[in-house]
Amino acid sequence: MTTEAPQFSGAALAEYRAILGRYPERRAALLPTLWLAQREFGWLSPPVLEYVAQLMELPLAWVTATASFYTMYWKQPPGRWHLQVCRTLPCALRGAEGIRAAVEERLGIRSGEKTADGRFSLEEVECLASCDTAPVLQVNNTEYHESLTVERTLALIDRLAST
């Protein structure tokens, strides 16, 4: 995080204006704008939320209430690699508890924590709609890693650690 007030890049501002055009009410653009802000600034810090409120001319309380409701908006800075291990029934039936335990052991952190060097953070999430390839984890809200075993999970961590 820089110490200056956050500010969208020109490209992000253009994207923001395009988003506004999709909705008859400005407030409806809040979710996509928060996504944009998270992409631009990495996470939704209080100054970022203030910036979004000011940009969208919405009360800060509305922006904060929405941002805090959704788990994929990060209100704390995640690790460089944020591991989201699914824990719901189909994954649990196929070894998700063992995957989580292996990640915790390898990284020395528990679910909800971040490594001291800031490289990794771990979160347990609910069904990722990939139960046919359980167990599953997602990295940084995007990439799916499917049909995991403990070995494959540890290999993934090694690979991420070196990038």
Add this chain to the structure above:
Amino acid sequence: MAERLLLRCRDIPDLRRLDVYVAHGGYEATRKALTTCSPEQLVGIVKTSNLRGRGGAGFPTGLKWSFLPKQTAKPVYLAVNADESEPGTFKDRLIIEQDPHQLLEGIIISAYAIRCHTAYIYIRGEFALGAERFEAAIAEARQAGFLGKNVLGTGFDLDVWVHRGAGAYICGEETGLIESLEGKRGYPRIKPPFPATHGLFGCPTIVNNVETLACVPHIVLRGADWFRAIGPEKSPGPKLFCVSGHVVRPGTYELPMGTPLREIIYDHAGGIPGDRKLKGVIPGGASMPVFTADEIDVPMDMDSVQKAGSFLGSAGIMVMDETVCMVWTALVIARFFHHESCGQCTPCREGTGWLEKVLRRLEYGEGTATAADVDLLLNIAGNMMGTTICALSDAAAMPARAFVTKYRAEFEEHAALGRCPFRPIAEPSRRHAHA
């Protein structure tokens, strides 16, 4: 095996590309609907087909569309439900990622039928790839004149926008979805009024599931009678069944509505690994009551599953073999609902928490549970039903009650032993209090 329609992507490589899709008859349904049918005729065709919603509730689609006000100065919106968060369900993701134009055709035809000019597809935030692919499909279709102003020269205008969720199961509930589209927390609204009269931005709105809309082009091309003749007449059509858990071949299977559950598990999904015995099956996503091994000779259509005491729901079939502890299973499900309750209603907010707490005590409590906890679960579940804003509370209570009543001896054994008989050790290397 019968012809696949919803899953043509399994047979045609690169079907997600517009050129490939068009080369295989793509957008003929759109052309036929927009150039030869009036909106009223299309609503009639969908009604006659007996198509029922694939999102979980099974409501007749044509009937829902006919609830829109006949005369209105307000715009009509279509909100496509691609939140797909019901545990055990992964069919909509497949359509969005592999065959987005099939869905887009369904959206265009349905929008035309309900006189809608702006449709939003609410895609759960985790589907980053799906959102990207769907945006690409929209851009291709717009370029080709299937979207935007004056679609196919018919004078019909339609914009379709992707709206991404950001992690919240409750946004799959149709009014939670609408709130979320409006930029708010996904708090479900009290109904009535229903979205058909007061929905998105206070305007008439239809919310339909991805798979529901994907059926529409096929109905237009092949006719309502063709659709109604597949499976039971009151709950017909091709259907996507998602099979997960302890089966040899987990996956999505397109089969006629009414295919027996036993056949799906043992023939299509290959049965249970290691020839272990079946212990239980959840037939319709985590919200639905479990079937025991003796209850699987049920045709998988909406009315038959309901008659057998559960619901087809999202058709997420989760299979448990004999090694699975049913108290643990109930706990994993209760934890999900506790995590996802939006907290507006006291019975739901408190009840989901209590269910999880008591189940955890039975499973991991090391002697702290008592025999009374088994009835306490039934008591809590009973107080959660029928009194809340949305159906999540019932969806948490119903399965909990079914686990306790159908596997009661196992629950009592946990209480008597003071531990889980299936796993003598404590929660595996779990070093913190919340699971």
